[in-house]
Amino acid sequence: MQTSNGRSINLRIWSVFDMIKRFLIVALMIFTAVEVSADELDESLIQSSINPVVLQQGKVLFEQVCASCHNKDLSGASGFNLKDGEWVHGKRPTQILNNVKNGFMSAGMPGFADVFSEVQLRSIVSYILSKREGWDDIQYKLYQLDNENDQVVTEDKLIKSGPLVNNLADFAIPEVQHYFIEFEGDFYAPKENDAQLWLQWGAPHEMEVFINGKQVLKGGTPWFPTWRLKRGKQRLKLTYRSGNTKPGQRNLTVIATNLDMTIKLFAVSSRAKTIMDDKKFEIKATSDTVVIRKRIHSLPPLSISVGTPAKLNYAFNSKTCSINGLWQGDLLNIGPNISGRGEDPSLPLGEWIFKSPQGIEHTTAENQVCSYKGYQLLNSEPVFNYAIGDTNFSVTAMVKHNNKISFLFNSNTQKKNRHFTFANF
Numbered sequence: 001m002q003t004s005n006g007r008s009i010n011l012r013i014w015s016v017f018d019m020i021k022r023f024l025i026v027a028l029m030i031f032t033a034v035e036v037s038a039d040e041l042d043e044s045l046i047q048s049s050i051n052p053v054v055l056q057q058g059k060v061l062f063e064q065v066c067a068s069c070h071n072k073d074l075s076g077a078s079g080f081n082l083k084d085g086e087w088v089h090g091k092r093p094t095q096i097l098n099n100v101k102n103g104f105m106s107a108g109m110p111g112f113a114d115v116f117s118e119v120q121l122r123s124i125v126s127y128i129l130s131k132r133e134g135w136d137d138i139q140y141k142l143y144q145l146d147n148e149n150d151q152v153v154t155e156d157k158l159i160k161s162g163p164l165v166n167n168l169a170d171f172a173i174p175e176v177q178h179y180f181i182e183f184e185g186d187f188y189a190p191k192e193n194d195a196q197l198w199l200q201w202g203a204p205h206e207m208e209v210f211i212n213g214k215q216v217l218k219g220g221t222p223w224f225p226t227w228r229l230k231r232g233k234q235r236l237k238l239t240y241r242s243g244n245t246k247p248g249q250r251n252l253t254v255i256a257t258n259l260d261m262t263i264k265l266f267a268v269s270s271r272a273k274t275i276m277d278d279k280k281f282e283i284k285a286t287s288d289t290v291v292i293r294k295r296i297h298s299l300p301p302l303s304i305s306v307g308t309p310a311k312l313n314y315a316f317n318s319k320t321c322s323i324n325g326l327w328q329g330d331l332l333n334i335g336p337n338i339s340g341r342g343e344d345p346s347l348p349l350g351e352w353i354f355k356s357p358q359g360i361e362h363t364t365a366e367n368q369v370c371s372y373k374g375y376q377l378l379n380s381e382p383v384f385n386y387a388i389g390d391t392n393f394s395v396t397a398m399v400k401h402n403n404k405i406s407f408l409f410n411s412n413t414q415k416k417n418r419h420f421t422f423a424n425f
């Protein structure tokens with residue numbers, strides 16, 4: 001009995017010391033764990049930004065809750081752009097995660113810590129990381145040259161250098177007349193599509209491009225030169241020598257575009273950013289149906305687009321007299337025409353359900369040519385009129401929900417309704 005009592009007292013005394021010791025060890029562990037895990041968490045978020053399963057989950061959640069303020073393509077609306085290199089509240093993956101958890105209540109963004117699980121929140125952050133585009137950690141170096149013919153760039157001519165916080169090549173930095181400037185940093189180009197750098201009014205300018213240390217050959221035309229990018233992440237360097245260009249023209253517009261130059265993807269220089277922000281001109285059908293005649297990217301010319309408040313939009317092509325596109329989301333960004341030539345098409349702001357060469361039309365004998373007669377509004381909905389031979393036709397659409405649209409085809413000889421219902425929306 002005694003022995004067992006004694007032992008149990010001993011045990012109790014021991015356990016108090018033990019508890020204090022354990023407490024200290026655990027406290028120390030937590031302390032170091034936090035230190036280590038911020039880095040580890042950064043790394044694991046970056047790792048999962050290439051994991052298709054995580055990205056799919058992140059995409060779904062992002063589109064459900066974040067897209068209303070940050071846009072489905074992350075380009076920003078009432079909330080900031082989340083795919084460019086400009087981070088106001090911190091760019092580290094863990095900072096982004098904390099920002100999503102805490103929100104910015106005074107600026108209008110709620111916190112999501114209680115809305116989603118940790119796993120869900122991390123999937124959203126990984127999705128955001130996977131969408132990065134443009135420069136990261138960009139640095140500049142400015143060298144003063146002796147005169148306009150001076151081509152010798154040596155370290156003793158370096159007069160200024162440093163990081164550029166908004167991650168854009170700022171060609172307006174130099175305050176000297178003759179100079180050579182260099183921008184270098186990590187660069188994210190699209191992963192799934194080929195892209196290039198495009199320089200507006202480039203003919204007089206000595207700009208050179210280096211990717212992963214190797215010079216890239218100049219393509220395009222003398223006035224609009226281009227340089228092919230690699231896909232995904234790369235090391236990019238741009239150099240520029242002022243030479244005998246006019247000082248007022250040295251603030252270069254450099255943009256990443258797709259290869260056929262129909263889509264301006266994102267700004268690479270700060271001048272380009274200002275221009276592109278001005279040119280973002282989105283047209284959305286909020287309370288009424290909207291009809292726009294503008295060239296649309298990836299649809300044939302002469303397509304007239306119709307946006308409905310239910311966010312189902314279609315295009316009627318006045319050459320083929322067919323419905324040659326249907327997309328869900330907002331209507332169009334008609335602003336990307338930045339080269340000033342009026343040739344760049346508008347971009348649909350949603351996702352295609354179908355597009356040309358697919359289409360819906362009145363079944364007619366082959367090789368019959370239609371002639372378009374214009375449209376009139378009937379209860380604010382457009383009715384497109386056309387004729388094939390002696391027969392007059394019309395087509396209009398009725399949208400009941402955001403997943404059902406009916407095209408009503410009429411002619412003086414027959415009437416046909418075609419309904420389209422979409423699942424999963």
Ligand code: HEC
Nearest residue numbers: 065066069078079080087088089090099100104107108109
């Ligand atoms: C109701 C609108 C709204 C919603 C919904 C919203 N945000 Fe925001 N978000 C904002 C605003 C506004 C800001 C800018 C805050 C400021 O001005 O400081 C912001 C800022 C951010 C930032 C900081 C960007 C930076 O530059 O540092 C991140 C990251 C972010 N949001 C992610 C998200 C994610 C992820 C979701 C969905 C889970 C989301 N937001 C949902 C409005 C919103």
